[in-house]
C-alpha cells in the first residue's frame with residue numbers, strides 16, 4: 001500500500017511512532033567467499049534488503065545487531081556497504097558483534113553516531129519520540145560477550161537522561177540463556193545481572209533487541225521484552241538437549257520489524273526474506 005497523503009489511522013500512527021527494521025548476523029565475507037564454505041551471505045543479505053524494500057511502509061531506521069561481517073576485514077565492510085546501498089535512504093545504525101572489528105567498522109562507516117569517548121561502540125539517538133540506545137558487548141578476540149562496569153554505568157546514566165521517552169536497547173550478545181547450550185556458553189558472560197537491575201530501574205525501556213544466536217528467541221528480562229533476531233543468512237540448529245553440539249542450518253532466514261503503538265508499546269513482527277507470492281485479497 002502506498003501512502004496516499006490522507007490521514008488514515010494507520011498512516012497517522014506510523015508518522016508518530018517509528019518503524020525499526022532489525023537485521024542481524026549478516027556475516028558478510030570477502031567477495032566470492034562463502035561462510036563455512038557453504039553460505040553465500042551476500043546473496044542472503046541482498047534478499048533481506050529486498051524484503052525491506054517490499055515492506056508496505058518505509059521504515060524509519062534499520063538496525064543491524066552485530067556480526068556484520070565474518071572476519072572484521074575492511075574488504076568485508078566495503079561489500080556490506082555496497083549491499084546496503086539500495087536502502088541507503090533509511091537511517092542505518094550499526095553495532096559490533098564478536099566477528100567484527102570495532103576500529104575497522106568505525107573507519108568503514110564514519111557517518112555512524114559518535115561512540116563513547118573511551119572507544120566502546122555505545123551511543124544513544126532519538127528516533128522520533130523514542131530513543132534507541134546501543135550497547136557494545138564485544139570482548140576483542142573472544143566469542144563471548146561482556147558488559148563491564150564502565151559500559152553499564154554509561155547505560156544507567158543514559159537511561160536516566162531519556163527517562164521520559166520510550167526506549168529500545170540494542171546489543172549483540174543477548175543477556176539471557178536461550179537453552180541452546182553451545183550458544184549460551186558464548187553468550188553475555190559478564191554484566192547480565194547488573195544490566196537486568198538497571199533496566200528494572202528504567203520502566204521506559206520497551207524492549208531489548210539482540211542477535212548472536214541466529215534464531216528468533218524471546219523472553220522477559222528486567223520486566224521488558226528481550227528479543228533475539230534470526231540471522232539474515234544461516235541459523236543455529238535448534239536443539240535444547242543439555243550439551244547438544246553446536247550446528248548451523250539453512251532454515252529460512254528472516255528479519256524483524258519493530259513497531260510502536262501510540263502508547264509506546266513495542267510490537268514485533270518476523271518477516272521472511274525469501275520471495276513469495278501475494279498479497280491476495282481475501283474476497
Ligand SMILES: [Fe+2]
Nearest residue numbers: 025067212214
Ligand atoms: Fe553471528
Ligand SMILES: [Fe+2]
Nearest residue numbers: 067097098212
Ligand atoms: Fe555473534
